[in-house]
Amino acid sequence: MASIKDVAAEAGVSVATVSRALNGHPSVSATARTRVLAAVETLGYRPNAVARSLRTDQTRTLGLVISDVMNPYFTELARSVEEEARALGYSVIIGNADERPDLQDHHVTTLLDRRIDGLLVSPTDGGSPRMLDAARAGTPMVFVDRWIPGVDVPVVRSDGRGAVRDLVAHLHGLGHRRLAIIAGPAATTTGRERVDAFREALAAYGLPLPDAYIGQGDFQAGSGRRVTEGFLDLPEPPEVVFAADNLMALGALDALRARGLRVPEDIALAAFDDIPWFVHTDPPVTAIAQPTRDLGRAAVRALVERIAGRTGESVTLPARLVVRRSCGEPPSAPHPPSPSPVRRSTP
């Protein structure tokens, strides 16, 4: 593969001139520039990004460590991150942690070794030493979706509180009183927050959230199935199951079907994270939709700000409720979110 030296020889100039011509440096004569361009053309020369990175100490690459690519929510997030990054002249390397801290750590290490310019993380756990060190050492970094409390890194995420309140209002209006949740891992912020938001929203109606109605899941379909079976085996099973992500909702649907239960007649189902498939499941699933594209975009922008040495602010975007049929009576019209209940602060 042709190097800059070959181009210099072909054009009859020095490598310095070639470099300058190719990088739009002002002080290159028109003749030199055209000869360089011609040489580049005939040799099919492409600059070696590795060598350039070594010299300039920047790779124009962003790392994205994601909890689980197979989750459509994260797939879409990854896609929007790549899109925005490309628009800004960056490439992105995606690392899939599969909800495993060891894999997450592996990817963080690999990305850091490659000297990426910045790191976007949706942490699976409290954060490995390697990640925490990198954050402290000043590696430009932004958390997306999930974050680690107590670490000085901007967070780009969506706030589901309002939407969860709307959901509970919807559920309550439909007459449901015994509501259960399949929670995400307690090590993740989203795992905890969604349970808290649910509990608060229930409290506004004087409804309890007994421990038996909090199932411990891990954001994977299998756990949704297991937890749902546990709920059904209770002396008094819930009337509604709210899954804290779409994969666990899929698992719940599996379990319900296996028991021959009808949704929503026998039991209602709702999910956090909306995906195109929820329109076509039997029945269509009521879900809380995050502004995924906007999250990805905002995260990249914040990270690039950080890389440029500026602040890079945290961003919180609201999620919204999408009512379908899995909780009861079909929505009368393409209606706005049901009127919120009386809002009062946590008791």
Place this chain on the structure above:
Amino acid sequence: MASIKDVAAEAGVSVATVSRALNGHPSVSATARTRVLAAVETLGYRPNAVARSLRTDQTRTLGLVISDVMNPYFTELARSVEEEARALGYSVIIGNADERPDLQDHHVTTLLDRRIDGLLVSPTDGGSPRMLDAARAGTPMVFVDRWIPGVDVPVVRSDGRGAVRDLVAHLHGLGHRRLAIIAGPAATTTGRERVDAFREALAAYGLPLPDAYIGQGDFQAGSGRRVTEGFLDLPEPPEVVFAADNLMALGALDALRARGLRVPEDIALAAFDDIPWFVHTDPPVTAIAQPTRDLGRAAVRALVERIAGRTGESVTLPARLVVRRSCGEPPSAPHPPSPSPVRRSTP
């Protein structure tokens, strides 16, 4: 960030010794080795992969240019590719072409500039000059899923012919005679092959595949919707719609629902590419499942063979039919694929 020089200074040895100690070179004394290791520890040193790549001329990175990440089939493929690559000590950089030739070309160029060791491509079109040049120039390369005829590159893919025959047998047994297909882009091999396989299978039953029953899609949900609407507007609409991928099947389902049609009572639906969600759609969708994980694995292995300078053989794995309810009468049992019709060569 600490460099090898800092480590050498800290350990009181030369950089050569540090490098040797870290790379397991035999002729390093035990004392030198322990001092180096200690220095690495106290400095938190990590070798700079960029510098190493420049010197050794290998990045231990694979490029994967995929047609569309949002398609669950490709997401799974990407995942298995990354898994196998990691097991073999490689990282992978994924480029999402979104079925757009220009984006595909962008990613191929970027990856080549980064001097990846090998390239895995599922081409969106006939191949840009850049890609064809790279192939000719000897860049280790392997096609996955789709390929470009006439280019000397191994292909790892799955053969759907048998499964399509099984599908048509199933459909014929159910009494369906007017079968239509939503095809993929003619520029892709999978786009063409699936139509051919379908036509051949129909021919075995003496059934025609009129042009009106071949809708031109682009592997995206929107086109599935449009083509299906076209089918329904025909004077004699088909009894079965077979979508050549899962996204177009989703679009077809949209269109069917919008018209208030029941599946399979009013019209039957089948899809190429199986995904977990098909179990839970209304009704569950009969689909042709590819051995996606195995494809990803085989592709990486073939590519690594090529990188090592060995041949790297093409691999073709069979797909299989998964019968659900979208074509009529629920399967009686978890039964094996229905007995094949008389096999005869194309008329």
Place this chain on the structure above:
DNA sequence: ATCCTTCGTGTAATCGATTCCACGAGGAGG
């Protein structure tokens, strides 16, 4: 005692770019 290996180590070249510094030519100003 001398010579030849073997072993451990260091010096320096190298990969392909970018960029500081120096230098010569040519034009403007005195």
Place this chain on the structure above:
DNA sequence: CCTCCTCGTGGAATCGATTACACGAAGGAT
């Protein structure tokens, strides 16, 4: 006519690793 800038250019250092080559010490064989 001389001096001083400006402009375009080239030489060479540099980024952080790997590795060919040289070299001195130690040990074995004769």
